[in-house]
Amino acid sequence: xxxxxxxxxxxxxxxxxxxxxxxxxxxxxxxxxxxxxxxxxxxxxxxxxxxxxxxxxxxxxxxxxxxxxxxxxxxxxxxxxxxxxxxxxxxxxxxxxxxxxxxxxxxxxxxxxxxxxxxxxxxxxxxxxxxxxxxxxxxxxxxxxxxxxxxxxxxxxxxxxxxxxxxxxxxxxxxxxxxxxxxxxxxxxxxxxxxxxxxxxxxxxxxxxxxxxxxxxxxxxxxxxxxxxxxxxxxxxxxxxxxxxxxxxxxxxxxxxxxxxxxxxxxxxxxxxxxxxxxxxxxxxxxxxxxxxxxxxxxxxxxxxxxxxxxxxxxxxxxxxxxxxxxxxxxxxxxxxxx
Ligand code: DP6
Numbered sequence: 001x002x003x004x005x006x007x008x009x010x011x012x013x014x015x016x017x018x019x020x021x022x023x024x025x026x027x028x029x030x031x032x033x034x035x036x037x038x039x040x041x042x043x044x045x046x047x048x049x050x051x052x053x054x055x056x057x058x059x060x061x062x063x064x065x066x067x068x069x070x071x072x073x074x075x076x077x078x079x080x081x082x083x084x085x086x087x088x089x090x091x092x093x094x095x096x097x098x099x100x101x102x103x104x105x106x107x108x109x110x111x112x113x114x115x116x117x118x119x120x121x122x123x124x125x126x127x128x129x130x131x132x133x134x135x136x137x138x139x140x141x142x143x144x145x146x147x148x149x150x151x152x153x154x155x156x157x158x159x160x161x162x163x164x165x166x167x168x169x170x171x172x173x174x175x176x177x178x179x180x181x182x183x184x185x186x187x188x189x190x191x192x193x194x195x196x197x198x199x200x201x202x203x204x205x206x207x208x209x210x211x212x213x214x215x216x217x218x219x220x221x222x223x224x225x226x227x228x229x230x231x232x233x234x235x236x237x238x239x240x241x242x243x244x245x246x247x248x249x250x251x252x253x254x255x256x257x258x259x260x261x262x263x264x265x266x267x268x269x270x271x272x273x274x275x276x277x278x279x280x281x282x283x284x285x286x287x288x289x290x291x292x293x294x295x296x297x298x299x300x301x302x303x304x305x306x307x308x309x310x311x312x313x314x315x316x317x318x319x320x321x322x323x324x325x326x327x328x329x330x331x332x333x334x335x336x337x338x339x
Contacts, residue, residue: 001338001339002048002049002338002339003048003049003122003125003336003337003338004046004047004048004335004336004337004338004339005046005047005048005118005121005122005126005127005334005335005336006044006045006046006047006118006334006335006336006337007044007045007113007114007117007118007121007332007333007334007335008042008043008044008045008114008332008333008334008335009042009043009045009110009113009114009117009156009157009332010037010038010039010040010041010042010110010156010329010331010332011038011041011042011043011099011107011109011110011156012035012036012037012038012109012110012152012155012156012162013035013036013038013188013291013293013299013301014033014034014035014152014155014291014293015034015035015036015161015229015241015244015245015248015291016031016032016033016034016035016222016225016226016229016248017033017248017249017252017293018031018033018151018152018164019031019206019209019252019255019256019294020206020209020210020215020219020255021151021206021207022166022170023170024207026148026170026171027147027148027151027170028166028169028170028173029151029164029166029173030166030209030215030219031166031219031222032163032164032165032166032222032223032226033152033155033163033164034161034162034163034164034178034226034229034230035152035155035161035162035164036160036161036162036186036188036301036328037155037156037158037159037160037161037162037181037328037329037330037331038188038326038327038328038329039181039326039327039328039329039330040098040324040325040326040327040329041098041099041110041190041324041326042097042098042110042114043095043096043097043098043107043110043111043113043114044095044096044098044114045093045094045095045111045114045115045117045118046093046094046095046118047091047092047093047094047118047119047121047122048091048092048122049089049090049091049092049122050089050090050091050092051090052090052092053090054066054090055075055078055090055091055092055093056090056091056092056093057071057074057075057093057094057095058092058093058094058095059071059095059096060096073108073112073149073150073203074093074111074112074115077112077115077116077148077149078091078115078119080148080149081116081119081120081123081145082123085123087123089122089123091119091122091123093115093118093119095111095114095115097110097111099190099324108149108150108152108153108202109150109152109153109155109156110153110156111150111153112146112149112150112153113146113149113150113153113154113156113157113332114332115149116142116145116146116149116153117132117142117146117332117334120132120135120137120142120145121334121336124137127334127336128334128336129334132334139157139158139175140174140175142157143155143157143158143175144173147164147173150203151164151206154173154175155175156331156332157175157331157332158175158176158177158331159177159180159181159329159330159331160177160178160179160180160181160182160183160328160330160331161177161178161179161183161184161233161328162175162176162177162178163175163176163178163230177331178230178233179233179234180330181328181329181330181331183233183236184233184236184303184328185303185304185327185328186301186302186303186304186327186328187301187302187303187304187306187307187325187326187327187328188299188300188301188326188327188328189288189299189300189302189307189310189311189314189323189324189325189326190297190298190299190300190323190324190325190326191270191273191297191298191299191300191314191318191322191323192297192321192322192323192324193266193267193269193270193273193296193297193298193322194267194295194296194297202293202294205256205259205263205294208256208259208260208261208263209255209256209259211259211260211261212254212255212256212258212259212260213258214251214254214255214258215255218251218255225244225247225248228240228244229241229244229245229248232244238287238289238302238303239287241289241301242288242289242301243289245289245290245291245301246289246290246291248291249290249291249292252292252294253265253266253292256294263294265292265294265295265296266292266296267296270292270296270297270298273298273317274290274298276317277290277300280313285309285313286302286306286309286310286313287302287303287306288300288301288302288306288310289301289302300314304327307325311323311325
């Protein structure tokens with residue numbers, strides 16, 4: 001009989017971006033960030049113990065091993081966890097995403113968080129959150145560990161609207177769900193302009209942040225912006241939130257485009273879409289705002305009451321398979337099965 005440990009972890013979309021690091025090894029970010037945990041866009045990872053010399057990873061219908069450079073982060077993370085806690089048992093891991101990998105919708109966030117949870121469940125024979133906690137892995141410890149795999153993964157450990165505080169030293173990082181998913185039924189419609197692996201990964205691009213002349217001024221303005229975004233969330237004020245979302249996303253892209261080795265994530269079609277969205281908003285046709293991560297796709301944030309109108313507007317411009325519809329969600333869940 002074998003045991004199957006499963007973690008399903010949603011992706012998250014940052015409202016205040018994590019961009020730039022103060023210390024790479026501890027994944028200490030340059031600034032506090034805030035995100036909305038999604039609901040449908042998720043990674044499901046199932047782990048069972050594996051009687052072999054090395055871990056095995058199945059993604060979709062392909063099997064990967066540690067020599068595959070696209071999956072480097074996965075094996076490095078497993079080795080890190082095993083070494084730190086002294087686990088020698090190898091794992092068989094099956095993982096699937098409900099969205100295209102590497103397309104700028106934070107597959108590394110949900111992927112590395114799901115890997116952290118499912119592998120620790122298997123190593124400690126934990127069937128639920130309480131079991132994990134009894135083994136010393138409370139939610140905040142799990143977020144610390146997921147963060148080492150990929151920074152944005154730590155926020156996916158929580159539901160609703162989540163803040164990741166950088167703290168005064170790398171060990172003082174903190175996470176909190178400021179508002180639950182029930183506070184405000186915000187939606188995120190993702191417009192896919194490319195589902196290919198992006199040319200420059202975010203880990204590489206984070207390093208370049210400090211070389212942009214816009215980066216230090218950005219950091220000095222962020223605490224105030226963070227407060228304004230929190231106020232807008234507390235008041236469920238779509239317009240106030242939306243205007244800051246757009247400033248924040250464009251500022252991050254400005255930092256990326258003015259770095260020593262500039263990266264241009266948005267293609268012509270995506271740039272035109274941003275202009276069209278703003279024009280339609282000004283004309284009162286839609287009430288929606290964009291944000292963008294380090295990739296070519298655009299997240300359109302809006303209230304649930306706006307969804308149908310926005311969907312029609314989007315469908316007139318884009319094929320249905322370029323659109324992913326999601327909303328704020330309650331965070332990850334764990335399953336256990338024996339077969
Ligand atoms: C643009 O978490 O992917 O999505 O820590 O190097 O794995 P690593 O980077 P990653 O960076 C994500 C950056 C972002 C903004 C955000 O999610 O806050």
